[in-house]
Amino acid sequence: MKLDDLTTIDQVTHFLSGTQAVAFSVTNDKDACYRWIQQALVKFRYLTLNRQGKGVVIRYLIKVSGYSRQQLTRLIAQYRKTGRLQRRQRAVSGFKRKYTEKDVRLLAAMDERHLMPALEQLLSPLPPQDPLWP
Secondary structure, three states, X not given: OEHHHOXXXXXXXXXXXXXXXXXXXXXXXXXXXXXXXXXXXXXXXXXXXXXXXXHHHHHHHHHHHOOOHHHHHHHHHHHHHHOOOOOOOOOOOOOOOOXXXXXXXXXXXXXXXXXXXXXXXXXXXXXXXXXXXX
């Protein structure tokens, strides 16, 4: 039997208890997994199930999808609100650049001009007339 053949809550309950052999594979594609979860919610009419039936479907989704209970709760809330599951992937671009390349070069040149005399003074040996001379 395949996962697609599971159509009733009783069949899912038998699958979860391990009394029914079912062949399934977990996909690595998140978009495909979201589509599969949405199809399962529609197939079992999740929104119309009683509390016990919803628990069975959630345990089934946890077992097959590999998502945590909290993640599935968020996905089900999104399904309840919008009627579908849509993956909201954020583009990670890091920090916004505050200074342009030209600004960085100007700051480095200014730093070099002002820092070099100060470093030379700090690194030069102390003269004998200095009160700090040992």
